[in-house]
Amino acid sequence: MSLAIAGMGWVTPLGRGVDSVWEQLLHGDEASATAISEEFGHRPYSVFRVPESALTGLAHPRLRRASVISRFAAAAGLDALRAAGVKLDPQNAERTALIFAISNGGVIYTKRFYRDVVDAGAQSASPLLFPETVFNAPASHLAAILGVTGATYTLVGDGAVGLAAIKMAEDLMANEPLDHCLVVGTEEVDWLSCDAYRRWRLLRLTPPIEPFNEQQRGMILSEGAGAIVLARDGPFTIECAHPGGYFAKRAEAGEILKRILRDLSRSEVDLVIASANGTFVDQAEYRALKAVVSNAFVYTAKPALGESVGAAGLWQVILAAQALRSAELPPVLHADPAIALQLSLSRKPLVEARRAIVLSCGVNQQAAGLRLAIR
């Protein structure tokens, strides 16, 4: 069964709006890094944050106390529905499913809640913060804003979780009499997540992210949300949502990526939106791309937008759709020209490009992919 993308919404460190962010990427813009610190932390970390202006005009009682992760998700989700021309009412709300992709979740409120417990004991724990620490809080808020009364799911995973959520949407729409499925990937950034990734040797302290570099200097975290409305009809078709899999060791990531690429490249593909982020992922993707689709153009937006983990897969799908729609690719930033892939360091026209693969390799053992075509 193939599904179509009927609308998209995008909240990124380069601002909000699919066309606006895309134009900036085409011009070679990259997000500005800001330093975040922690009172007990030894060092600040550089991150790409969503500008406050991106959430202007977003108001709802359910969002009053909600963490930014929920606000990003609501903004992207509402934009995607608007772009798809879908207005939910009590009649069709039951026939619309909501699937969220999340990795670290509401880490800011979780940290604040537990800080009170550590510092002052259980009696200081906040009953207002605790519900916002739950993984499905962002989905709950958006469901309430939209009035969704049917299926709502939150999937948790690493950077590949966004594509897993799209695969789940495909299964749901095959199983149930649904008209639409809104898939949202969202993430917020905090010093604590930076410190955790740094201790795991996946983070670098300051930009840039150097994609496909053998040195693997690390990633820079970012935040935001991406949303797509899946429907029976629309300008882009998801021809194949690959179930992906997991790898036991980092050194084995390349093999599963090769398998995914082989399965997805049975139809001719023009470009691959990769997940290269400056970590071990890059060499795994490099080897797989070289081995399976060496002629396809390759693009990664992570040097420009950062690694948004739970939101990343949805961002990649939006990038693939925009590349096919506008028939061009933005420049890959901070890449070594000697890398033996079809990377373009400047804005690249795509002649008669029809199909794109989105390849996602997470840093916590999961990998997935999908193939997208323009009608």
Next chain:
Amino acid sequence: MANPSSPNGKKVSARVAVVAAGVVSPLGFGLGETLESLRKARDCVSPVTRFSVAQCRCRTAGQIPDDRLLASQGEGIRGHRLHRASHMMIQALREVVTQESQFKPELTVIGTTSGGMSYGEHYYRSLRQAEKLRHAPTWIANYPAQKPVIDAQQAFGISAPCQVIANACASGTNAIGHAFECVRSGRYQRVLAGGYDAISEMVFVGFDSLQASTPEKCRPFDRHRTGMVLGEGAAILALENLESAQQRGAPVLAEIVGYGISTDNFHITQPDPTGVGARQAMERALQSAHVLANEVDYINAHGTATVFNDAAEGKAISELFNGVPVSSTKSMMGHSLGAAGAVEAVFCLLALQHQFLPSNINFSASDDDLDLNIVANETRPAVLRTVLSNSFGFGGTNASILMGKFQA
């Protein structure tokens, strides 16, 4: 995989068999111990020992003893580093694999709420209190929610892609329900489904801060109920297209026959007091199974023993069903959150296989506002053909599954 189709091209739903099951919970390790505890209506709630609860109202929980849980230290992987949740999942999957070594899943769907949360606590506490962080990489690597699922699959050479559902306390039932629909649609032949959660200080304190947990006994649906106690556990069901299972001679323990999901949007922590969310989930499960309400022989309720949950769920049950026996097995082991739906599905499976009603212990007085037939304090023999299991969670997420005794 194509959808199975009838000659006129209409979609035909496949029957979904449970061909193996594994469980670990405060009630025991494996189906045998669990059955014995259920039959004896054991109270498996005990004082919390894993962290300080001196400042909490509630000081008890259903807990799995580490001396048994950690004894196996994983299966061929560095077990001593794994989180307790990974050991629980390994334990549950070992039992499945022992029953059905030929079961090769195409997908694994597991529910959880908090992954390896206690490792996240160790990491944060060490940072905050400037303690040694030598073990931080291990804590961080074993914190993600998908890690216990991958660890368990890896331990038994299973390579299926994983979907980890975090729909709060409905996660386990959502996982089984979604897996059921995947097999019923014909898109998959074999799916592993279940849930896990290990008790952690943060979650324990969180429920305590909401005053949702009780310093007393957990008394679901009782007039004097005062709240929940937490629990922990893991359970996995192996679901397979019935025809495929029969062709390869696999035992059929029961069938999953229906699934309903709803979202009520009333409040992030409280159910709609009219019970509409719970009612919709149960109605949709009945519709999905083409089963009438009067054909349901037993309901394993969500039954957390909070005033609000039991009132809303009780109202929905009494409106939909007429005197069906109801119990909340959380009275025996506490609320295991993301594992609850999966653990309770195993309880339903055992009830169907052995034809008895699990009990709702600590029950002393009926709530005049709830017209329910509670299976109070001891198990009862019964003829069971179809049973319903409910799970409801934060965020207004509600899920129900229907299971049936297998009849060829």
